[in-house]
Amino acid sequence: MSSSANEAASRASAVSSMGQTIPTDAEVGHPEGVRWGMVVDLDRCTGCQACVVACQAENNIALNEEQRVLERRAKTWIRIERYWEGEFPNAKARFIPVLCQHCGNAPCETVCPVWATYHNNEGLNVQVYNRCIGTRFCANGCPYSVRYFNFWNPEWPEPMNNQLNPDVTVRTKGIIEKCTFCIQRINRVQVTAKTEGREIRSGEVQPACAQSCPTSALVFCDLNDPESAPAQLAEAEAGRSYTLLEHFGTDPGIIYLKKVDPHAEILEDDHAPAEAHA
Amino acid sequence: MSGLGRRRFLVGSAALAGGATVVACAAPERESQVQSFVLQPELSLPGQELWFATTCAHSSCGNSVVVRTIDGRAKKVEGNPAFPVNQGKLNVRSQAGVQSLYHPDRLTVPKRRRGLRGANEFEDLEWPAGLDLLTEKMSEARSVVVITGPISGTRARIARDFATAFGGEHLVYETLESTVWRKTVQDGLGARRLPYLDIANAHSILSFGADFLSTWLSPTQYGVGYGEFRQGHGERGRLIQVEPRMSLTGANADSWVYVHPGQEGALALSIAQVIAAEGLAPPDNWFGVVSEVGGLDALNAYAPDRVSQRTGVPVERIQEIAREFASHQPGFAIAGGPALASTNGLDNGLAAMLLNHMVGSVGQPGGLLPNPDLRSSVTPPTEPTSFADLAGRGNTWLEGEPPDVAIVFEADPVYGMPEATRFADALGKIPFVVGIGTIMSETLGHSHLVLPSSHAFEEWGDYVPDPAPRQHVVGLQQPVVRPTTSGRSFGDILLTLWHDLRPNLAPPWDTMRDAVRANAAEVFRGGDFEERWVELLKNGGGWNDDWAPEFRSSPNWHINLLAEPAFSDNGVEFPLHVIPFEGVALGGGDETANPWLQATPDPISTATWTTWVEMNPSTAAALNVSRGDVVRIETAHGEFEAGVYISPAAAPGVLGVPIGQGHTFGGRWREDRGSNVLASLAPLTVAGAGGLAWAATRARVRPTGDYRQLPTIEVLPNARNDVEEVIVQITNE
Structure with a gap:
């Protein structure tokens, strides 16, 4: 049995033994002690x-x-x-990058009838494309609307197909896709580190989004590593930190740091937008 | 097995036995070849990535990139972490470079026009035929004009010297040119090079319309500093943005302040008056400066109660801005966008610059810092030809004195110049126009001969980032993939012509590579150059600290010079202000062919793929239009259509319209999409600087009765955003 199937099986038994409760990452534990996550500082993000x-x-x-x-x-x-x-003239625009939250207690994982989406032992919410049968239950279950269904086969008119990244599968019609935290980059760094006989260095893994971000608003990290700079940042900025829709109990792997507004007129703990986005 | 030798057979067998791999160095299928694992071509190992440092574009935006290539194909563009301008970070447009490289509608072969100008009827030519035609026309020409975008380095030097050698001139066209800011810097700081904005160490920034987080000058460089400005040091920086239309920078400001178009200078002087009157900065800082530019009496004419109505900013708000800015020093004031695009734009800029002198941020950490002068061996970045100069050339050509040949490279003045200037007609007066570019544009569509150019990732070059990052920097550009088309480098085309037609005046280099290498040897002297050359290519260029001149201690200006802005109309027939803006993805429209950029949502409206008009709810109500309604926007100089986007940030009476759409050339993702606001602008200029006063046009709006759903990413509870209702309300009845 593959490691993912093993984990799925253990998760399934945990579900049955715990009744209605789905175990969180903290309860299941991480064999390798890693939980990949991200700190998003909205005070740096410019949109x-x-x-x-x-x-x-x-x-x-x-x-x-x-x-x-x-x-x-x-x-x-x-x-x-x-x-x-x-x-106007007091209108304010607020920007928030939204991606898969890689929830520790993901609603999308429990509804998939074929285990196409599961939680791996590094805290990633993983989508296995060739298992997916396109029920779209997961997309309906995701409160963040970050799962996307392929209604068509993608097309890149030649020679645009030359730009395709050979490390990443091209998804076909009928399946769900979503943010992977650039798992291909994680794997590459892990292989390199293993080949060189060393641990992964803090900050060595960079998803494409975090790497490009001009203001360094997105910082990828191991949330279980208390020494990592982002983890320390989230700790130091505890007054600003929150997770998206935390009342759903999804245990997201992305920690947001609130934008500082010196002229705020709304309640400090009010994240509710004036107009719903999605 | 006749015709197949033993050796060839063995190679083929080995390839099949070992699992043949198809290797094509960035080539379309026609160039694919079967390659064995045993005999790998240089720099092509299956699955092994190679990274090349180069630049993303021909312009002097300043970003250096590293391109990931696998099997000779470019896969991903990332920021060059070693480069001091963008420090490993990258903006939207630079990342999309790989898509323009492999764009299916790229020009692949030379074309000769068969039909009328702009009719898009061309016939394909072979390169020798195309070059022969150009050589023939050039040999007969008495004068030649070279029109380019804002190019830099050796390429700019070749363009300039080539034009001179052929009895002509080099004109530099920039859509929303930086001419006025450059003149502001010259008059306000006495500097020849654009200053370095020490955003990272600033505690406050007061920006009059400069959208530095989106498109203004060097947004990636500024973005890196902005992150530190907000959360990188003990005191969180404060950003105050003053403008008539909320830009992306305005959306990120702590205080966004609406000001009537063209009144930014009056507001800046009013803030200066409060600083002086309330003693918010040490008098030693500002008394001498204020005396030099007119004295306190002149400044007092701009007391908040005197300019509040004129600017549209309440008295208390002006005082708050002054206190917030002056009490959070170091910090600086800048001006850009619509503030400089009014007829009094230069004065607006210099009024903003006065604030820097008053709070003592000129030449100080956290303020405006001087950039080093360029060494004599380095060609300075080309300064854009002002709108007034370009329109003047057009008039001369229309009046019957056109040059014999025009060579246009990566510039699209036919698209960007207001129709009132008749620049397309002026270009039509030139007997032979050759357009060079990677993809068709309006200007290329008006050319007699179109030559495909190589992409930035396929050619040699160098560039001088402007503004520089407080260092002397020369970036290098190298081919990262084998050419995908027959396109040739602009520099190589000019050098070929030069050597053929004026060999005695031609430079010693035969190719751009030779030229770039020779110039690098001149700039980076000492030691073994071969080693240094490899190091320069690996790093994406060279840089070091250098001597920088000091700024002047006060602006070369007088407060009494600040004029009232003039507009295209007195506001009766055309009561609304049009404020065009560059989007974070499409910019001035040169990259509109790129589907990634078309699909990138505008941060404010979240709209994609089209032209919309931002409208205040009260303005929309007065016009009886709502979201998605198509309206016709009429100015005294043209008209265009756009879909209504109701924005709570839009000021009543102000129409924000994105630049970039409305092309008739440029491939499947660009043609026949949206409208070109630039064409309908009034041809007004900025006094003293000559730039286009693109924020000085007034308009009126007429509903067309049509409705088109806006392609936005946002979803509103209002069903008008969607074609159909998604939620059905069920009641007990």
Whole structure:
């Protein structure tokens, strides 16, 4: 049995023994002690979209032609949501990058009938494309709307196919895809570190989004490593840190640091946008 | 086995037995070849990545990139971590370079126009035929004009010297040119090079319209500093943005302040007046400066209660801005965007610059710092030809004195110049126009001969980032893949012509590679050059600290010079202000053919793929239009259509319209999409600087009765955003 199937089996037995409760990452534990995550400092984020294009380039995401946008079927593994607060002349725009939260207690994982999505032992919410049968239960279950269904086979008119990243599978019609935290980059660094007989260095793994971010608003890290700079940042900025829709109990692997607003007129703990985005 | 020798057979067998791999060095299928694992071509190992440092574009945006290549194909563009400008980071447009490299609608062979100008009727030519035609026309020419985008380094030197050698001139076209900011820097700081903005160490930034986080000058460099400005040091930096239309930088500001178009200078002087009157900065800092530019009496004419109505900013708000800016020093004030694109734009800029002198941020850490002068061996970045100069050339050509030949490279003035200038007609007066580029554009469509150029990733070059990062920097560009088309480098085309037609005046280099190498040897002297050359290529260029001149202690200006802005109309027939803006992805429209960039949402509206008009709810209500309604925007100089986007940040009476769409040339993702706002602008200029006053056009709006769903990423509870209702309400009845 593969390690993922093993883990799925252990998770399944945990579910049955614990009744309604799904075990979190902390409860299951991580054999290798790693939980990949990200700290997103909204005070640094400018909404410039550099991460969005970096992700599309790295992960062979299909072209979002106009018709796809109009149909709400555009695929953006990471997107910048923009919320308005107030009216002119006191209108404020707020930006928040939203990607798969790699939840420790992911609603998408429990609903997949074929274990196409599962939680690996490094905290990643993994999508196995060749298991997926396209029920889209996971997309419906995800409160963050970060799972994207392939309604069509992607097309890159020649010679545009030359740009495709050979490390990343091109997804076909009928399956779900989503942010992988650039797992191909994680694997590459792990192999390199193993070959060189050493541990992975802090900051050595960089998903494409974090690498491109001009303001360093996105910082990838091992959330279980208390020595990592992002983990320390999240600790030091505890007053600003929160997770998205935390009341759902999904235990997200992405920690957001609130934007500082010296002229704030809303309650400090009010994250609710004036207009719903999605 | 006739015709197949034993050796060839063995190689073939080995390839099949070992699992043949198809290796094509960045080539389309016609160039693919079967290659064995045993005999690998140089720099091509299956699955092994190679990284090359180069630059992403021909312009002087300043970013250096590293390109990941596998089997000779470019896969991913990332920031060059060693390069001092972008420090490993990269903006949207630079990353999309790989997609323009492999664009299916790239020009692949030379073309000769058969039909009328702009009719898009061309016939393909072989390169020798194309070059022969150009050589013939050039040999008969008495004068030649070379029009390029803002190129830099050796390429710029060749363009300039080539034009001179052929009895002409080199004109540099930039869509929303930086001419006015450059003149502001010259008059306000006495500097020849653009200053370094020490954003990272600033505690406050007061920006009059400069969208430095999106498109202004060097946004990646500024973005790196901005992250530190916010959370990199003990005191979180404060950003105040003053502008008539909320830009991306405005959206990130702590205080966004609406000001009536063209009144930024009056507001800056009012802030200066509060600083002086309330003693918010040490008098030693500002008394002498204020005396030199007109004195306190002149400044007092701009007291908040006197300019509040004129600027649209309440008295208390002006005082708050002054206190916030002056009490969070070091910090600096800058001006850009619409502030400099009014007819009084230069004065607006110099008024903003006065604030820097008053708070003592000129030449100080956290303020504006001087960039080193260029060494004599380095060709300075080309300065854009001002709109007034370019329009003036057009008038001369229209009046019957055109040059005999025009060579246009990566510049699209036919698209970007307002139609009122009749620049397309002026270009049509030139007997022979040759356009060089990677993809068709409006200007290339008006050319007699179109030559495909190589992509930035396929050629040699160098560039001088402008603004520089407080260091003397020369970036290098090298081919990272084998050419995918028959395109040739612009520099190589000019050198070929030069050697053929004026051999006695031609430079000693035969190719761009030779030229770049020779110039690098001149700039980076000492030691073994071969070793140094390899090191320079690996690093993406060379840089070191160098001597920088000091700034002047006060602006070369007088407060009384600040004029009222002039507009295209008195506001009766055309009551609304049009504020065009460059988007973070599409910029001035030169990259619109790229589907990644078309699909990148505008950060403010989240719109993609089209032209929209940002409108305040009250303006929309007065016009009886709502989201998605198509309106016709009419100016005294043209009209265009756009879909309404209701924005809570838009000011009443101000229409924000993105630049970039409305092309008739450029391939499947660019043609016949949206509208070109630039064409309908009034041809007004910025006094004293000659730039296009692109924020000085007034308009009126007429609903067309059509509706088109806006392709936005945002989803609103209002069903008008969607074609169909998604939620059905069910009641007990």
